[in-house]
Amino acid sequence: MFDVNKVRQDFPMIRNHPDLIYFDNGATTYKPDRVIDAINDFYCHFTSNVERGDYDTAVKADQAYMNTRKIIARLIHCEAKEVAFTANITASLNQIVFGLERMILKEGDTVLLSHAEHASNLLPWFRLKKEKGINIRYLPLDKQGNVESDRLEELFDDSVKVVSLAYQTNVLGSVQPIKKIAEIAHSHHALIVVDAAQAVGHRPIDVKDLDVDFLCFSAHKMCGPDGVGVLYGKYEYLKDMEPIFLGGGMNARFDQDGNIILKNAPERFEAGTPNIEGVIGLGAAAEYLMSLGLNEICEYEKELRKYFIEKMLPLDNLEIYNPDNLSGPVTFNVKGVFAQDAAGYLASKNIAVRSGNHCAKILHELIGTDQTIRASLYFYNTKEEVDRFVEEASKISLETAIGVFL
Amino acid sequence: MAEEKDYFNDPDFIRALIMDHYQYPHNHVLKNGDYLSKHMASDSCIDDITVQLDTEDGIIKDVCFDGIACTISTASTSMMTDLVIGKTVPEARKIIDEYLKMIDHQEYDPDLLQEAVAFKNVYRQANRIKCATIGWNALKDLLDESEENDGRE
Numbered sequence A: 001m002f003d004v005n006k007v008r009q010d011f012p013m014i015r016n017h018p019d020l021i022y023f024d025n026g027a028t029t030y031k032p033d034r035v036i037d038a039i040n041d042f043y044c045h046f047t048s049n050v051e052r053g054d055y056d057t058a059v060k061a062d063q064a065y066m067n068t069r070k071i072i073a074r075l076i077h078c079e080a081k082e083v084a085f086t087a088n089i090t091a092s093l094n095q096i097v098f099g100l101e102r103m104i105l106k107e108g109d110t111v112l113l114s115h116a117e118h119a120s121n122l123l124p125w126f127r128l129k130k131e132k133g134i135n136i137r138y139l140p141l142d143k144q145g146n147v148e149s150d151r152l153e154e155l156f157d158d159s160v161k162v163v164s165l166a167y168q169t170n171v172l173g174s175v176q177p178i179k180k181i182a183e184i185a186h187s188h189h190a191l192i193v194v195d196a197a198q199a200v201g202h203r204p205i206d207v208k209d210l211d212v213d214f215l216c217f218s219a220h221k222m223c224g225p226d227g228v229g230v231l232y233g234k235y236e237y238l239k240d241m242e243p244i245f246l247g248g249g250m251n252a253r254f255d256q257d258g259n260i261i262l263k264n265a266p267e268r269f270e271a272g273t274p275n276i277e278g279v280i281g282l283g284a285a286a287e288y289l290m291s292l293g294l295n296e297i298c299e300y301e302k303e304l305r306k307y308f309i310e311k312m313l314p315l316d317n318l319e320i321y322n323p324d325n326l327s328g329p330v331t332f333n334v335k336g337v338f339a340q341d342a343a344g345y346l347a348s349k350n351i352a353v354r355s356g357n358h359c360a361k362i363l364h365e366l367i368g369t370d371q372t373i374r375a376s377l378y379f380y381n382t383k384e385e386v387d388r389f390v391e392e393a394s395k396i397s398l399e400t401a402i403g404v405f406l
Numbered sequence B: 001m002a003e004e005k006d007y008f009n010d011p012d013f014i015r016a017l018i019m020d021h022y023q024y025p026h027n028h029v030l031k032n033g034d035y036l037s038k039h040m041a042s043d044s045c046i047d048d049i050t051v052q053l054d055t056e057d058g059i060i061k062d063v064c065f066d067g068i069a070c071t072i073s074t075a076s077t078s079m080m081t082d083l084v085i086g087k088t089v090p091e092a093r094k095i096i097d098e099y100l101k102m103i104d105h106q107e108y109d110p111d112l113l114q115e116a117v118a119f120k121n122v123y124r125q126a127n128r129i130k131c132a133t134i135g136w137n138a139l140k141d142l143l144d145e146s147e148e149n150d151g152r153e
Helices: A004-008 A012-016 A033-045 A056-076 A089-103 A123-132 A178-187 A276-292 A294-312 A339-348 A383-393 A398-403 B011-023 B071-084 B089-103 B110-119 B126-152
Strands: A083-086 A110-113 A135-138 A160-166 A191-195 A214-218 A229-233 A251-254 A260-262 A318-320 A330-334 A354-356 A372-375 B036-040 B048-056 B059-068
Touching: A033 A056, A033 A276, A056 A083, A056 A229, A056 A276, A083 A089, A083 A276, A089 A123, A089 A160, A089 A191, A089 A214, A089 A229, A110 A123, A123 A135, A160 A178, A178 A191, A276 A294, A294 A318, A294 A330, A294 A383, A330 A339, A339 A354, A339 A372, A339 A383, A339 A398, A339 B126, A398 B011, A398 B071, B011 B071, B011 B110, B036 B126, B048 B071, B048 B126, B059 B071, B059 B089, B059 B126, B071 B089, B071 B110, B071 B126, B089 B110, B089 B126
Parallel strands: A110 A135, A110 A160, A160 A191, A191 A214
Antiparallel strands: A083 A229, A214 A229, A251 A260, A318 A330, A330 A372, A354 A372, B036 B048, B048 B059
């Protein structure tokens, strides 16, 4: 049984701010003690570089770093050698786009995206469109951002080489039928890349069952530290992919004539001293989540969101954009109030949400507005917090929002 | 230094003033022709406004603006247009300077700012200072540009 009150005690941010309602988990998440302790432990007891030292603390750092690959492999059901560490999911996606450009894409090829994607899964592809002449097509979405998978076949022709898609979209929380899309993509000899930033740490992920070719995410959105991302790739693709960054730690040998032999994947994607503390913290975060159980986390979040939506729907002053989705944030506006002003009112009541376009600047094609308020939950949020949130949301108007400045 | 008028300490008065300028902003239009134009889109991913300026012989003939923006940036820019139209460039600069001082919680001259004194408490909301100054900074840039152009002629 998932005990939220017990879980809340694991988070120093909650202990230090018992009255702050943090509903901005889509932006970043709180860190439990054991993540912070793991990072502290590294700096206090075995600070060393990795892959280089011949002494005990260096060996220990090396083991801790490598162990995170195994932990992530358990989290997403892959092999450790298929896990590369990057700076964040943005770096992972840029690496994949760069690698696929070098490996397979040529002028006239097509990449399938969606209007609900985050900037990090659009802008690298837009550059390829401009510089390499690839085509971009958008998958059909319903009004709440869900891919209409029965209309997918018609989008595929011989030019389609890649489908790149969020597992769970960051504004509307639509969970895409990735397994089915992967199957269709593969039947047309296209690869599938998955942005799982809002999915990992919220639900069980099995890359082998989904049969996706690449999947990436950031540590900080799953209770881990900032500055670390994961790039999962099927080894058959990862092993030949060209890295963006060249330098120390990723080459096997080179000579004065410029001949370079790279290390094998995944080390070849980790040029320079990596974020060792971050990778160790990521390992601790993933172990923590698995100890709570990803199924349990997923079910608890769904139940909390359902409760949230049921309380929000009767409020006449709100427009809610994603009432029917089962997961992810509750995204809304207060009628007649600019999103940032409404968020300012909530902030004055010690409630943290995000307002704006959430880096999804082409989503307005779908929902007809640029600016929304996103209230995004995680497993440490409670029904009591939802009650207080709804109480304050019901009071937001132009008058009360301006009141913050008086 | 002049004193603030008492009614600027009345929350209901300030609220009504800001609401009025937000719902019915003044000079809220973009013009064609010889106007200098400044699009403020890079500073923030939320407010996205364009401010335009027309000067003749060192006098501000017109200032106008349009775009997607919150109450604070819309209302403050609306009040700004009222304050500077008809003023000389140095007079307008003085008004902008006094306003920016107020937003920075320094001593300022309320007589020069008139209605814009409504924003005297924005300094308490550090994350909204950009909203309260976006239109004013745009006009400052436009005045610089206008004087550079005059220097070249």
